[in-house]
Amino acid sequence: MRNQLPSSLHNGMMNYLSDLEWKQVLDSLQQGLCCCGANKYADWLHTPWIHVDFLRENSHTVLRYMRVDGRALPPVLPSSCCNPFSPTPCLHDPLQQQRSLSVWRDTPQTAIDTVFDKGCLDLILQPMVELLTAIPIVNGCCIALQLISGILLRYIYTSARNSVLVGDPGGKAYGWIFGRGDCRFALGSSLLDIDKKRAAKQKPSGNSGQESKEIGPRRHE
Template structure:
């Protein structure tokens, strides 16, 4: 028994074909939008690539770029099919291609749905890559003379100024790394020697932060050195006073920025997916209604169109059987090829 069966007159078939033609050309524009969104995300990620630990975060933007390209091609092709369906002579050449083409559309829509979901669940992977990336970047802050790392100080400073953040999880992260280069340390000073000797790794650690951690909105001049030393500053208590440093860590700030952006894009992708699903369902109805015209010589007669030829259970069962038979066929071919390779040649001795 067919699922969601609908009767179509010639007028309804023509309206369906014309509506699908228009929707498909709108889908070409949405494909361009997907491509543009992928490029936009990729550029945003590239801006902070120095503080990201790996390139896995580029999977979603790369997928959006691919989907946008494929969507433009698929929907332009579908528009051509819908236009030709108005002329029975032209439609004949598309009959054999429509079933495999609809399967391709189903796979494309499944992939788009997965990418839309991934846009909403990127927080975990992004948090991990930012945590490791920022931690490594802070270690290279002092290496302004090292080739390949000399730009890291500028990158971190601009990041902290732009996103109003400090450190990885907070300003205390700077207390655990040497962010002052040895080039600017006076090793004849007793204080410097004592600090280096007191550290197991021989690092110069201080309770201070870079200037970019300072909050310009604070009425008090920035206290970036000896942050935890109350006696070093007049009328100061770092435990009770609101410090004039950014309290938010850069990991959280970047995470909030990127997840907000990805969630908005995920909503757009989901809406495009609904549009694509509508187009695919319409194409299926157009295909079945044209296939079921009782008298091809009388195109004005009524016909029936449906979404599934059999019930959902029977359709899933037939698909499962097709997959099993395809797997058995491949197994038989593989065994036959292996047997032909292992059978020794027989030679006759006269």
């Protein structure tokens, strides 16, 4: 994606004036994201997007920007690169805005301040990068939820199974993730040992009833 998108944008910039669909896409992109060019606004200045047929070849101004290979690279930007929040008029086309020629030559920063200086490539890729970053986090959360759900279900299953094994299907029994008897696991206390210990803890001591009688109030004769 990062390798294909720049070449695609560059191809669209070269066909900006000859392909209406590319013009609409780039204009919407640059105005919507407040950007200009692929990596920076200067991409337009190094791209032969203005065909020679659209220029007056006998113009001294045009001849200044003609290359040996017949391409024209004037310091002209599409109007969609104009920054509507600029306090000064947009100086995007020195060929038609003759007064801005000296501005581009003497104080180019003044002209640049009237257009978007950020490229569109990073702004396009930023949501994709954020999405790719979020996918592992979401997957990790899903795995954690599945693990927690599996542990809870394992506790519920073993508790229900053990209650049947001790002969009390409707009662309570210990549950575990992995215990003695699971997959022929032989270590740890058996279910019978655990149930005996629980019964011993719940069984009242023999003297408790007698002590309660002695401590209780006596009947007066």
